[in-house]
Amino acid sequence: MTLHAPIPAPEKRPLTVRLATPRGFCAGVDRAIQIVERAIGKYGAPVYVRHEIVHNRHVVDRLKAMGAVFVRELDECPDDRPVVFSAHGVPKSVPAGARAREMLFLDATCPLVSKVHKQALRHQRLGRHVILIGHEGHPEVIGTMGQLPEGAVSLVDTVEDAERYTPPDPDNLGYVTQTTLSVDDTEGVIAKLKERFPNLQDPAADSICYATTNRQEAVKLAAPGTDLFLIVGAPNSSNSKRLVEVALKAGARQALLVQRAAEIDWDAVGPLRTVGLSAGASAPEVIVNEIIDAFRERYDATVELAEMAEENEHFLVNRELRNIALTHEDMAWVNG
Template structure:
């Protein structure tokens, strides 16, 4: 048997689950434990098929809209990406007991938008059209109150009603560098534009991108573990390419990798999007260990200690259904 070639692996850290994702998954798991199956979830709780399928196997039912739910007496959970206000209004009209798994950092952006609107400002949202987080943020306010921009070119074409009374907010999972360029263009065109009190791009997105940057130039190839509809995972792949590792791919599972195609590389970098569980990273390492002799280095740029509290009904002893409903919507 021929000797396996050596392969150095750089594991970027932090990687994988962030506090908002961890909280959202816990909400579904605890709801299943407390209320039994089925528990309905509007949209994928997080953008990862492995996670979604694991929860489906335990009794979670994923829908895109509330009108797909025929039972009115089962818990409904809103995904980590956030929802338009109308969705909560519709849930209350149907007398649903619901749990909101919106990431608290997304909720922060929602509150910022509401404050700017109350103060009479036009709002510019930096984000990706159609992404659930963007749909949810724009849905906090009346139609037309928020203008979506995706590129510097969009900034150049922007014609606000009152250029002196603008504010900007952003999707939490964007490329830090791309967003910086858009913000600089906004400030150049509109010097009085109001910025967020604290950066809207979340700590986990920033940390994962910085970790990839720190490793990319030392790698012959990089694998980002994540789903194609995961914004933060897609941005990690883009950051890897722009930071010097042009051979960077987004992979969902080890079974999707042609390990033989990596023959000849000496150093492989691996990271994972904020909605990808560590078990998928381990699965990919096992796939490479079958063909290569691995030496593994973890390259850490930050420690993450943030956690978010669960919704009140899941923090307290079980109550009768009516009381649970009152707690959830309070």
């Protein structure tokens, strides 16, 4: 009998994975997830959540398994169970409706979104018509517009919108922005509005949140010269979609939004030498690691960090939930 030597496995091609830092969960998302988890721990299941707590299917499915029930509107919730409002914020009419029904509700609105609400109300108190720069139909935009009376806010999305916009009083205008926009694109919209309306007033503080800015700057740092840039995030996540745009503008040959490693079309992306990787503010680190492992299965992959900033922010959960301890598993999830 003739023995044959084993056929050696094909040698893996070298690949550099530039891992943008910071990425993934921000302090507002951490807080929102903890609110749902702690509410289930305190009140038991089910705990109802109006809309997705954050825009990520992996997160939502995990919370469903713990006992969260996600609904579109308040009228789908029973009166005798707690309801959590999502991190994107809600119109004033939603908590008003909950109070009218004497429901127990917990507001998980990101504090930075709440800050935008206050900025819009301040403009109104000072007699200004409010321009909201943001994407129509996004939950954060709906929530912000719902802080003021109907007709008190005008939505502007693009530079073209800014060119066409006709205000009720050109000399009494103030603007705020959705927190998850592209910094560069928003600057163009603001510049056009100020060119047309020189008396346009800024918000009291920058509306685009630190996490959005940091993630975009990290992607700009990592993107030049990459053959492919992957952003982990959901198709309905505004900040994740903006990261794809930022990567392309910063020099990535191609950039894609994926929710899991299984979505990567390895044949379509072609031969790779350098890949960029980041994650939107609602995407857990476990999926980033899953994608790195998928590259290591196919390439001799080396991970290098493209670090732009260190984030140490922490937002407290609602007072009534602060004495509810998370399990070690929950803490590992929240902290990545």
